[in-house]
Structure formats: C-alpha cells, structure tokens
Amino acid sequence: MSDTLSASSAASDALRQELFPIREVARLTGINPVTLRAWERRYGLIQPTRTESGHRLYSQADIDEVRSILGWIERGVAVSKVGKILARSNSLKVTAEPVQRPTASSEWAEWQEQVRRAVHAFDERRLEQVYGQVFSSYPMVVVFQHVLMPVWQELLLRQDAFGQTSEWLLLDSVLRARTLQRQQLLTHQHQQSTVLLAAVPGQCHELELLVAALLMASSDIAVQVLGLGQPLEELSLVCEKRAPQAMVLFSNHPPGADTAKRLRKLGLTLDCPLMIAGDASDLLQDALVGTELVCLGSDGRLMQRRLQQYLAGHLDT
Template identity: 35%
Template sequence: MSEQAMDPASSPLYPIREVSRLTGVNSVTLRAWERRYGLIRPQRTPKGHRLYAREDIRRVERILQWLNRGVPVSQVRDLLEQAEPTTNDVPPPDISDWEGQRQRLLQAVDALDSDTLDVLFNRSMALYPAGSCVTELWQPVIDQLEERWGDQFGAELQRRLLESFLRTRVAIRLYHANQAARGARLLLLRLPEERDLLRLLLLALVASASGFRVEWLDADLPLNEVPLAAERFKADAVLMTSGYAEHSDLIRRQLPRLAEQLERPLCLVGPVARIRGAELENTQVASLGNELPAALSRLHGLLGR
C-alpha cells in the first residue's frame, strides 16, 4: 500500500520519495533542510514516515528559488518567514532553466572563472541528482566546448582548468562515497585517443551516485596491464570511455581479446560506444551507450545487482 494519505480535509499528503520526484531535491537534502535548518516541517505517520502537504512542496520550491539566487541555505529561513511576494514582484528564476545554467557555465570557462565554476557545481549537485546534473549541464557544455576548441588560442588553458577543477571536486566526492558504498566495484579507464579526463570524471561522478564503488586512473594504462589492474583493484567490471571513434584495430581486435582475458565484464561508455557499438555485437565487450545514467543502469542489469 502507498504511504500517500489523506488528511481530514481531504488534502493529499505525499511521501518523501514523491516530493523528491516532484521537486528534484533528493531525500537526504530534504531531511537536512528539516533537521539542520528547520526549513520544512512534514507530518509523520504512526511509524515515523514523513508526509508532506502541498504547502510543504510549495515551500520547497521557494527554498530552491532563494538558493538559485545565491542565498546561503542558512539564511533562507528568515527570508521564508517574510511576507509572500506580491504579484507585481519580478518572478524568481526557473530552477530548471538548464539552458541558462549552460550559458553561465560556458561563460565561466571562457573567463577562466574558478569561483563561478565552484558555485555552479555545488549548487547543481545540491539541487539535482548527479545524473541530471551531468546530462543536462556538464556533458552538453563539454560537448560544445570540444566542438569549438580545436586550434583556438587559449583552448588548452580552458581545457586544463576545467579538468583540474572537476578532478578535485569529483575526487573528494568519490573518497567519501566509497567509504559508504556497498555496490559493485568499478575500474574506470580512458581509451588511447581520449585527450583529457573530462568524460572519465563525469562517468566516475554518475557511477558513484549510482551506488558503485569507483576506482579510476588518470594516466594511460597499457592494455596488457588492464587484467592485472582489475585483479588488484578487485574490480567487478572494467569501464573504458572515449569521445572519439578510436582505431579500428583497437575496437575490432585488441578490446575483444582483452575481454576474453578478463574474468569480469569489459564495457565501453560514451561516444565511442555509440560510434562503435555495432562492431562489438558479436564480442564479449559490452557497449553500454553514450547516456551515462542509462549506461550505469544497464551495468546494474549486466552484473545482476
């Protein structure tokens, strides 16, 4: 039976998982807003489960509006207690305005503005699931940057700044997440033609958020050492990514041979999987696709977990 209930006035009440779906705020954040900051006060069932009224959901949306304006969460409660804005007030920005966020992110990279990158990363990760942040914000921006970088003056500086920024933020998250994760252990590697770590880092971020324990190497690893690395890291699967088609010999001969040597699945993720997937259909190499959340979902099924 659903936890959704009706109060005496026939006003619907929603369980925390439904509020998370409706607002995009994960349940951990909703609990923190309640316990640490007193921002919301849901009702409780006799068993202690939280139930949220429509007014609670509207309050969550107002909290998001203030956070999107750059207000620290510790200051939001005072603002919420003030009078409701009038209809003549300028409406707050739409928190799901992904296009606006993508433009701000591009501008921050162009300006080499690490402070704005930090704000955009932390805010998006606080308000949305990691998979949504990657597919709606970070991956499209990186795709657009790679299209225009080419031989553009200053492109390498922008690339390395963004890589260094994401390496630090993702590594911190992985360190803490791996302590608590109980899922399968993944070894993430990039293929030879991949120029930087950007796609690998986004893959690591989504994999960790999907419950996997993640190990990754930021340097190229010879293919003949991958079985040793997988064994020493106790990996349940090896994932390799690239934004390029890679050499035909690697795809058609070397990777299938490597998959036969491994005692765990060998998977391709990213544009290379979309480009070369058809060539791997009759091999032991699993092509998980280009969309990261969907790819990690397929991996769960592949591992039977």
C-alpha cells in the same frame, strides 16, 4: 507598418519558442553560417525551422546537435558519416532519458551561460558558486550532461583565439577537482561490487573519465578509476590483483577497423567481464553482437542501468 508588426510578431514567436537566428548560432558554436547551411543542405544533419520569409531559426536542441557534429569532426570523423553516428547514438539514448518538461532546455541554457560568464571573467569564486547552485537544482546526470560538460566541450573545441585556452583550463581544473572530491566521497560508502574504469589511451580526457565513473556508480556499485595512460596489455595483471566484478574501458573516439577484434582479444585475457562505455560503445554495438563484451552506451542513466543489470545477471548480451 504591417511589415514592422510582422517582424515584431516573428521575433516574439521566436522568443516564446526559444529559437535562435543563424548568426546567433554561429556566435555560440563558432561555426560560420555557410558551413551550417551546408550541413543542412548537403548532409541533412540539422533541420532548423523556417519563418514565413525563409529565415532559419534553431532550437537549443539544434545548437547541441551542432556541437556534437563538431566534436565528431574534431575526432577525425568525416562530416558525411556523422549523421549515421548521431542517429545510432540518439536511438540508444532515447530509452534511457525520460522526457523533460518543455522549459528544461532553456533552464539548462541559462545555467550554461552563467558558467560561460564566470569562466570568461576568470572568476573562480563565481564559478564555484554556480557549480554549487546547479547541483542543488538538478540531479547529477543532468548537471554534467546538460549543463557543465557541454560548456567544457565547447571551450575545448574553441581554443583558437587569445585567452580561450586559459578559459578552458580554468573550467577543466575546477571541474576535475570537484569531480575527484565527489568520487572520493562515493568510494567511502559501503558498496557490494567494485568495477574498474580505464580510458583507452589517448581517447578521452581525465574529466570525461571521472564524470563517467560518477554517472555509472550507484549505492551498490563502486566505480574506481585507473590513471590515464593505463596500458591495456597490463589490465590482466591489474584485474588479477584487484579482482573487480567487471572492467570497463572508456573511449569517446570513433573505433578503428580492428577495434572490435582487439577488444575481443583483450577480453580473453581478463578474469572478469570486459565492458565498453563512451561514444565508441554506441558505434561498436553491432560489431560486438554475439560476443561476451558488453556495451554500456554513452548516456549516464543508460550506463548505470546496464551496469546494474549485468552485475545482477539480468542483461542479455
């Protein structure tokens, strides 16, 4: 009887603290329990809490971290190096993101689950409804960074089973259409400065680029997106013709050994400042110290704030 009460109490505690057993984390992320344990023991990537009997319990933050780890591995980063990348990225984001109330992550998880259910049912009408509801509940940066894009990334990485590619395509098409719509509305407002945003070829999807543009833009800065496949060697021509206040390159892939050198060389060909955004920006921070290139980071609030500060002459590069 006491064992039953103890198990019930542990389950209640887990529910109150919104903790998940390893089997549920495996279901949500597609990473099997053996791999999750290895990431913890061998590399120290995740630190779940433990019950008195030694069972692992994972928070929503742990689950988000698992997805981040998987994302870097899918981009070709060795698992042994992911910990250092995440530590660097998190240290840059912590000053940009205000502390959320304790229930925020659970609310975001509920919205994520609604998105998953609509996509799994191929119910585009319901997906549109959820999209509208979540935007009426949170600011744009929260909607994209904590609700929509985590599900999009999750589906992108889990296309091995029948139907999963179609699910991702549905979500991607709906979000691209809505993001383009928001982007067009912003460009019709009266901004003082125009910034161009281009993807490093092959290093992000269109939706990631469009979302980055929305998160960087503000009432006094318009961010205009160049089409995917924009040749980097032709950016000097584009900047000469369009005369932007700055040129931002976006990449979500780890930089190569010669990336910093290539970016410095590219910057010399432009008539405007060159900036770097996305996950690559976090990783290039040290390599670009002392240069005129500006790293905006990957967090939406941080990107917008640094862009505003630089254009106002208040950001020390």
